[in-house]
Amino acid sequence: MALIEGRDMFQIVRHSTRFSLILPDTCNGADAPLLWLLPIRGGLHSEWVRHTPIERWAEALGLAVIMPEGLKSDYTDMVYGMKWWQFISLELPEYLRRVFGLCPERSRQYVFGAEMGGLGALKLGLRQPERFRAVGAADVPLDQFERCDPLRAREMTDIYGPAPMDAEIRAQNDPVLLARALTTQEPPAFYLERNSETETRLARILAEHHCDVHQLDGTARDWDGRTEALHQFLHACPGLAPASQREEE
């Protein structure tokens, strides 16, 4: 097991960008399943390592884990900021293939996040459904697309432009709208909380679009809750099993 703290100048974000990467000893690039684990708003790349037992869980599952930073971008090509969506959806996957040989098949790639990271996870799963086997998202700020929190008005403007939100920008970023527009025949499985009306609505729309939708119990508003949500996700994820069980298969 190796924990790599990396930083590099990425061309799309034009910013020296940091990430944590866990690689299992068995890792032979293409062979290892890969989890994208996204931080909360403003969080450092290392926060899942610092606040949860992710390294221990990854070791048991033989799982590689990439944890990129995303500042306060909502993983969006920001109106006043950098192109974080292109970074996470295009440049970083290619980077991981080139530098670390990571190129898992779709059936072995997962994404999970909480809060802003949950939004990033949903966007990756809904805009690039062909890449992921399962998507987990907890405590996602879904309601921000319906009504802007005045305390976050400036942040929202930096990301999405001045209110009211441009319809095309919203269509690219609001998980509820992305779910309605989902056309793929083979969508990933979704693991979601159902604590709000919007979350319940999102789950219903995904089910109507033939997605396999599962419920994450609890509320992931702090690190206890996020740790529990990630644990549920890894435990339930199709295709992930501890080494001991894999040998029996």
Add this chain to the structure above:
Amino acid sequence: MSYFHVQYHSQALNGGGELGVLLPEHWEDYQRCKVLFLFHGAFGEYIGNIMNSSIYRHCSKRGIAIVAPSAYLGVYTDMVHGEATYSYVKEAVETASRLFPILSRDPRERFLLGISMGGHGAYKLALEHPDQFAAAAACSSPIDVVRTMELLESGQHPGGKELFHAFESSDHYRGTVGDLVEAARRKHAQGIPLPRLFLCWGDADHARPEDEVTVEKFKALGYPLVTHMGKGGHDFDLWDPMLESIVDWLLEGGDFHGAD
């Protein structure tokens, strides 16, 4: 700047291992990056050579990645009293190559450089695995550690007692994989070519007498070293101005065009 701090479990240490990996700027222009394995001196750790010198800039310009393990105070030796730090460094070289497939595995594109104690490690790997590296360079290094131990035992060497933890005595080290004069003798008897070898030291360097004897011994064995004597003592004021020329020499060989 592409910089990676790697922490992992080392089988050789049965404990924590640590590496720094730096890719050259514009690494994306290369299918695979050439690699310099960079070994630090006594009482140091992986980042010391990078903080104290301009080695990254010289390597980056030439498309060379740096892999620098923290090798602890073990003289790149499986210590008599202590950890198996030579096995650990060999494992670190392999671990970096496994974790970073972007690093070249072509022996023509893999180089070794050690400062002071690190030079012993660089030569040791070059002599044990001559088919894996193109060249090795050492700055002010105890290449012939058997001789170093003899000097220590007779009170003629400034090194610390820590060296005895690694070797116990000159007799104990003689004939082992770390007896590099003997290793070179065996390779020569078997007709095995070695990577190109470079050794430099300072005119006011405590390593100077040892290194001058080492040069004579290797020459007598049919492995002439390329050498250079800089001005100065046993520190980065001596080594840093030579590093660009050393990197060029590692890549291209030939005569050494030193910069003093």
